[in-house]
Amino acid sequence: MSILSRRRSVVFFTRTTALAVWLTIAVLSSVVHAAGSNQATVRHYYIAAEDVKWDYAPTEQNLVMPAKNLGVWGEQRIYKKTRYIEYTDATFTQKKPQPEHLGILGPVIRGTVGDTIKIHFRNKASQPYSIHPIGTTYGKTSEGAAYAGQKPPGSAVPPGQNHVYTLKVRPEDGPGPNDPSSILRLYRSHVDPVGDVSRGLVGPMIIMRADQRGQDALPKDVDREFVVMFMVFDENEEDEEDEGDLMHTMNGYIFGNLSGLTMDQGDRVRWYLFAMGSEVDLHTPHWHGNGVIEYGHRREVLMLLPAFSTVADMKADNPGTWLFKCNVGDHIEAGMKTLYTVRPYVNASDQTIRVP
């Protein structure tokens, strides 16, 4: 046997052995995966679309710069909107409370890789609406969108009707290799793709790695999370161009009226941020007091474009009440800002004690 052929047989042996080892691992991992998939959960959400009256500044005050008041944006604060509202079950009788800071957003839909998410949708509003997921895997009857002559069930749910959307969270839908343990996806109504979101029909979806799910459904490396949408709602009637009707909001609130952004010193806080809207919706979120890391980069200011989302992690080390705003000049003027609070340790020498 020549050296060359011996080498070949060694290579062949190595390849055969490698193949056998690989097959063994593949079989074992499929068993493990099957066991894991048995644990994978079907998560049910009961979400209605409802017409509401929305107040962009319910305190009637500018809480960031009180002396400046609400300016032209306070001339009319309340408008008709339509929102996604979560209920406890299929009877759609009892609303599920949602964190204060979410504001106009629909409920947070959570999925872990391997899960199936079933959204039971009831249209309690006055026009046809849908739920279109941005991210996750879905079939035609769960796309919530009609185009090119295709009008699958669920693409426009008439008032008073129901539809169930089934979403699969495959590994390809979860965080990628350079993502944090969880990522932000969205859902929105897609009957009138522009108008429906302007009415308020948009919500967050948080997708987490399977091995990262910790207590309270949060990722293991996160103590607290917030979702904030930056969007200019144009409340002008047709042919009207009134600056005071351009509501420069964070989660539907202006001039500090977005509240509930409260955390404890030492918390590992995950911020999920996104923008919606049009070409005015170029936003540059910025926090005073505490910095963030976005995909491994230290950032003072982040960048958002319409329908674009990002995730930033903050170690809330610096206690106090701080400004959180969009750094685009005219957006600051128009009220796209609010406050967040880091509650200090009760006893600085014992960092485990938190303010109740």
Ligand SMILES: [Cu+2]
């Ligand atoms: Cu902005």
